[in-house]
Amino acid sequence: MKPIEECTIGIVGLGLMGGAVAMALRHCGAASPDHLIACDKDEETLALALAQGVIDEGFATPGEIVKRSDFIFLCLNPSTLLKFWESWAAFFKSGALITDIAGIKVNIVAALEKNLRPDLDFIPGHPMAGSEKGGFANAGHCNFKGKNYILTPLKRNKPENLEFVKNLLYRMGFGRITETTPEEHDRKIAFTSQLCHVIAAALIDCEQDTQITRFGGGSFEDLTRIAMLNASMWSEIFIENKSELIKRIEQFEGSLDALKALIANGSAHELEARLGAVRERRTIMKG
Amino acid sequence: MKPIEECTIGIVGLGLMGGAVAMALRHCGAASPDHLIACDKDEETLALALAQGVIDEGFATPGEIVKRSDFIFLCLNPSTLLKFWESWAAFFKSGALITDIAGIKVNIVAALEKNLRPDLDFIPGHPMAGSEKGGFANAGHCNFKGKNYILTPLKRNKPENLEFVKNLLYRMGFGRITETTPEEHDRKIAFTSQLCHVIAAALIDCEQDTQITRFGGGSFEDLTRIAMLNASMWSEIFIENKSELIKRIEQFEGSLDALKALIANGSAHELEARLGAVRERRTIMKG
Numbered sequence: 402m403k404p405i406e407e408c409t410i411g412i413v414g415l416g417l418m419g420g421a422v423a424m425a426l427r428h429c430g431a432a433s434p435d436h437l438i439a440c441d442k443d444e445e446t447l448a449l450a451l452a453q454g455v456i457d458e459g460f461a462t463p464g465e466i467v468k469r470s471d472f473i474f475l476c477l478n479p480s481t482l483l484k485f486w487e488s489w490a491a492f493f494k495s496g497a498l499i500t501d502i503a504g505i506k507v508n509i510v511a512a513l514e515k516n517l518r519p520d521l522d523f524i525p526g527h528p529m530a531g532s533e534k535g536g537f538a539n540a541g542h543c544n545f546k547g548k549n550y551i552l553t554p555l556k557r558n559k560p561e562n563l564e565f566v567k568n569l570l571y572r573m574g575f576g577r578i579t580e581t582t583p584e585e586h587d588r589k590i591a592f593t594s595q596l597c598h599v600i601a602a603a604l605i606d607c608e609q610d611t612q613i614t615r616f617g618g619g620s621f622e623d624l625t626r627i628a629m630l631n632a633s634m635w636s637e638i639f640i641e642n643k644s645e646l647i648k649r650i651e652q653f654e655g656s657l658d659a660l661k662a663l664i665a666n667g668s669a670h671e672l673e674a675r676l677g678a679v680r681e682r683r684t685i686m687k688g
Numbered sequence: 689m690k691p692i693e694e695c696t697i698g699i700v701g702l703g704l705m706g707g708a709v710a711m712a713l714r715h716c717g718a719a720s721p722d723h724l725i726a727c728d729k730d731e732e733t734l735a736l737a738l739a740q741g742v743i744d745e746g747f748a749t750p751g752e753i754v755k756r757s758d759f760i761f762l763c764l765n766p767s768t769l770l771k772f773w774e775s776w777a778a779f780f781k782s783g784a785l786i787t788d789i790a791g792i793k794v795n796i797v798a799a800l801e802k803n804l805r806p807d808l809d810f811i812p813g814h815p816m817a818g819s820e821k822g823g824f825a826n827a828g829h830c831n832f833k834g835k836n837y838i839l840t841p842l843k844r845n846k847p848e849n850l851e852f853v854k855n856l857l858y859r860m861g862f863g864r865i866t867e868t869t870p871e872e873h874d875r876k877i878a879f880t881s882q883l884c885h886v887i888a889a890a891l892i893d894c895e896q897d898t899q900i901t902r903f904g905g906g907s908f909e910d911l912t913r914i915a916m917l918n919a920s921m922w923s924e925i926f927i928e929n930k931s932e933l934i935k936r937i938e939q940f941e942g943s944l945d946a947l948k949a950l951i952a953n954g955s956a957h958e959l960e961a962r963l964g965a966v967r968e969r970r971t972i973m974k975g
Contacts, residue, residue: 528905529903529904529905529906530905530906531905531906548905548906549902549903549904549905551903577902579902579903586903589900589903590903592895592900592903592908593900593901593903593904593905593907593908594903594904594905594907594908596891597891597907597908597911598907599944599947599948599951600887600891600911600944601907601911602943602947602962602963602966603940603943603944603947604883604884604887604940604943605966605969605970605973606943606946606947606962606965606966607936607939607940607942607943608879608939609969611969611972611973613876613879613880613973614880614973614974615836615864615866616816616836616838616866616873616876616877616879616880616881617816617836617880617881618815618816618817618818618835618836618880618881619816619817619818619835620880620881620884620885620888620914621879621880621881621884623910623911623913623914624884624887624888624910624911625970625973626910626970627907627910628966628967628970629967629970629971630963630966630967632960632961632963632964632966632967633960635963636956636959636960636963637956639951639959640951640954640956640959643951643952643954646951647948647951647952650944650948650951652894652895653890653891653894654941654944655894656889656890656891656893656894657886657887657890657937657941659890659893660886660889660890660893661886661934661937664886664926664927664930664933664934664937665930665934667927667930669923669924669927672923672926672927673919673920673923674919675889675893676889676917676919676922676923677919678893679889679892679893679915679917679919680915680916680917680919682892682896682898683892683912683913683915683916684916685898686892686898686900686901686912687901
């Protein structure tokens with residue numbers, strides 16, 4: 402790859418994450434003037450991104466992006482990404498380096514790899530960042546500084562391309578990059594992300610009283626902020642990764658039932674010991 | 689009551705909350721110089737509070753506090769508060785106004801009211817604030833600004849004393865005061881506070897891998913910060929309020945099971961609709 406400053410950088414999809422990626426590429430100087438192009442089906446989004454100087458050219462369809470880009474960020478929901486790939490995989494510029502941001506990896510990576518031209522390189526990724534406020538207009542709220550990034554490289558990835566992507570991600574502000582398999586990604590993300598979203602949703606689902614926040618002291622607010630989720634995207638992710646997610650829900654239910662039993666039986670010493678172990682483990686966990 | 693600036697103010701217990709209360713009283717000017725006295729069984733805590741100028745006099749036992757204070761904040765864990773009350777309820781200064789901060793109210797208020805001298809007034813309260821870091825040394829992390837405060841007044845409370853306490857709490861920085869019954873307090877707090885702590889604890893309890901935070905994107909961290917809880921205090925609170933808390937855990941489990949079934953069955957439309965309703969309700973909830 403030539404230096405990123407000489408690359409035409411393409412972004413497919415200017416939602417919350419595509420917008421945040423574009424802004425980070427612009428602000429860190431990786432995207433040179435006139436080198437950042439993007440497509441989105443929403444005209445207003447394109448107009449806003451152009452007016453803010455976040456992108457240099459905007460298109461309603463991906464044709465120009467895939468044809469001209471040396472480096473491409475695919476910032477689409479999993480199902481949209483699969484449809485995009487079916488239509489456009491054949492038209493990328495030869496030698497292009499491609500990455501994505503999909504929150505599930507086993508199915509997505511398999512589908513894209515199956516249909517990947519030999520002259521292209523695709524490094525699957527997942528930025529561990531987001532915001533409960535969606536869309537390009539809120540992209541400024543999605544801060545990458547110090548955040549985690551997961552890469553699930555393919556065997557065929559060129560080592561220099563992997564280094565290229567990692568250097569760029571650090572430059573964009575991410576603090577810690579972890580390389581793993583799609584399988585491990587889906588297992589761990591089912592816990593750290595999907596299970597947390599299901600729990601937050603269940604907490605709101607089980608309480609009708611919208612005035613209950615008068616009794617909030619911060620915990621409830623922190624636990625349920627992510628219940629303001631993008632219902633369509635998360636339904637898709639939950640179902641796509643359901644075998645891992647259901648396992649995680651059931652592990653969680655096992656622990657919840659154990660704590661419930663200790664509380665119901667008034668087993669003060671055992672409960673205190675178990676909560677003490679929890680406190681200790683959470684304290685060791687960073688973040 | 690005379691103006692708060694002329695009152696001798698006593699604080700029983702200089703833990704996280706007693707410390708934060710003392711600091712707020714000092715900083716807002718309600719506690720005049722030489723008027724703020726406190727007791728704590730820990731000598732180092734008293735020395736630190738004196739050295740920082742947070743309190744004017746410190747004692748290892750409550751005798752001087754109950755004898756001299758016109759206004760008293762009882763900042764003790766529920767069980768310690770009950771023991772304190774058994775020993776000291778008879779010795780308060782005549783006409784004193786007393787409040788507490790206990791996180792459960794039905795049992796505590798009943799026990800204290802039963803043994804309350806006619807010449808004293810006791811207004812039960814619960815500041816909806818805290819920090820996962822406990823003790824006086826961390827009291828500065830416990831910010832009251834804009835936070836909720838719950839009062840469960842007794843029928844015998846003098847209206848002017850209730851006004852006195854409310855004015856003082858607003859002056860200390862609290863943003864919203866709700867008056868309710870001990871029963872409603874315990875029902876609602878079981879949801880907004882206790883259930884959230886049980887969930888956070890269960891999330892950590894069900895995962896051994898302390899490196900899992902490499903896969904965190906903020907949700908997991910937000911949902912489990914309160915798992916760094918004071919195991920002894922929370923065990924006590926969970927068990928003391930167990931009838932309400934078990935009901936809340938089971939309501940939550942009902943919603944979690946419903947979401948789990950929709951995910952397991954791949955019921956995309958129903959799942960999206962239910963998550964959409966959750967998003968809408970959480971958005972309406974303030975905070």
